[in-house]
Amino acid sequence: MQVPLYQAKAEFFRMLGHPVRIRVLELLQHGPVPVRDLLADIEIEPSSLSQQLAVLRRSGIVVSIREGSTVRYALAGGDVAELLRAARRILTELLVGQNELLAELRQTEGGRADPAVVSTTGIGHP
Secondary structure, eight states: OOOOHHHHHHHHHHHHOSHHHHHHHHHHTTSOEEHHHHHHHHOOOHHHHHHHHHHHHHHTSEEEEEETTEEEEEESSHHHHHHHHHHHHHHHHHHHHHHHHHHHHHHSGGGOOOHHHHHHHTTTOO
């Protein structure tokens, strides 16, 4: 039975949904990185890093490269780096919008916002 594309996408994003995995992917954007450097940059227990690297390897978005006694990890393709850049752009735009709204709220008398301004942003709505 084939999985619908939307479900496969949800699984993919769930796999990315861990801060250590995201940090590993960010560190790998510029090329292969030895495990010892990942450990130094992320500052977690080796066993925890190993578990997160295993998840990324199983998903196929990172590969391991053995060079003698050193194991390096690398992104399997450039699309993941592009996805991380897109996420950064989206978050930047969201934060800019929130900062603009905050500035508007602070400019209103007594901190009371115009309900029309708040409702158009979706803030305060479930």
